Amino acid sequence: MNPIRVAIVDDHPLIRKGLYNMFQYLDNIQLTATYADGRSLLEGLKEQQPDILLLDIHLPDHSGETLARLISRDHPAIGVIALTNLDNVYYIRSMFKAGARGYVLKTAPEEVIVEAIQKVYNGERFMEGGLRELVLQASLTDGVQRNPQLLLTKREQEVLQLIASNLTSKEIAESLFLSKRTIDHHRNNLLLKLNVKNTAALIAKAIKLGLAQT
Amino acid sequence: MNPIRVAIVDDHPLIRKGLYNMFQYLDNIQLTATYADGRSLLEGLKEQQPDILLLDIHLPDHSGETLARLISRDHPAIGVIALTNLDNVYYIRSMFKAGARGYVLKTAPEEVIVEAIQKVYNGERFMEGGLRELVLQASLTDGVQRNPQLLLTKREQEVLQLIASNLTSKEIAESLFLSKRTIDHHRNNLLLKLNVKNTAALIAKAIKLGLAQT
DNA sequence: CTGAAATTGGGTATTTATACCCAATTTCAC
């Protein structure tokens, strides 16, 4: 049986080396390429296509979601597995919706990563046990079903970021040359969309979801 | 010249493999041990001591700060280098205060990690260029010089956590069986201690500093 | 071009947070 051909995209040199080392001793998996960013990945895929692509979500140039979408459109035969530190329901959902067929945390032991590769190669979907539970829990308790980032408009994201950085509505209004009422309107929409009832929880949830920077 | 003897503590299998692979091809560095948690590290150090210890800050059982403090007390000859994803001034300060002699991000390229090991082995301190800038910047602009976690009292931490979880002062007062005035007093102290002027920024900063959970 | 969504802005009220003033009691380290 031919080994499964695997490629990696990750901007952390240590992670790339770790995977390289892991696959070195497995004869049913062959590492065919490593890329540090989305651009070089897209270049490389023109030359050769792996069976499985391990894809980091946080890359310097492209979002993992965009890459997954591109790849599943242009190279549907490649099984994309998200390999990331983000144990967040919204990222999990968005990656699967973008065409990924697996989601594994970087903290996972070797066996889990290998299992994910084999299952996805065999046409199954794969998610770690803990993540299954997380997604299930979220779908029961949380009203926000879609990725909120897609839900927020540009202005809302802009206002959200300014709220998080120590500005009041009045100050935000002044810095954007808008009426305070307009800012209040955006604030209200932010509270509705993230399903919280005050600014404190809004910021906490926004940071959790990666919508605002600390 | 004898190679530098290096040990690793990190709960991520991939990172351990990555470092293992990196050192495999360097003849001036020898990897003598890898540990997944603080307990096994402390056990292992009784048997053999490396020249350099690469220490992850987030471990399942002990904080990196505690470990660094223990090691620099019991094995002062070991050069402790923090190897972490946390590019946060307060962690940097706390690790150096706890006796670490280097601080490197996991995103760093191989050369930087090797450089850190060599410099610390030669008795120097080491910090990445970007982190130097961060610490410098912070010491100029930020009034909070110590780790704020040490600064916050138990009640303040408790109130902070409740603020972050969608409760108003009145609700917090009720759930703790206290007067709303008392909660307001704690809130005021939180704003003063973290040097922010409203709840939004308080939460943002608290999360950044690891004082509140998302 | 058309229509839905986004962005803008206003009125009015209430609730909440913040900023000052004040002090008694409790806790805990030295």
Next chain:
DNA sequence: GTGAAATTGGGTATAAATACCCAATTTCAG
């Protein structure tokens, strides 16, 4: 035990945020 820090609580104001009502304009995709 002593004393500093923490915790508790009050009065009074103002500023800010939130909750409703309303609609005109702009943007942008189908």
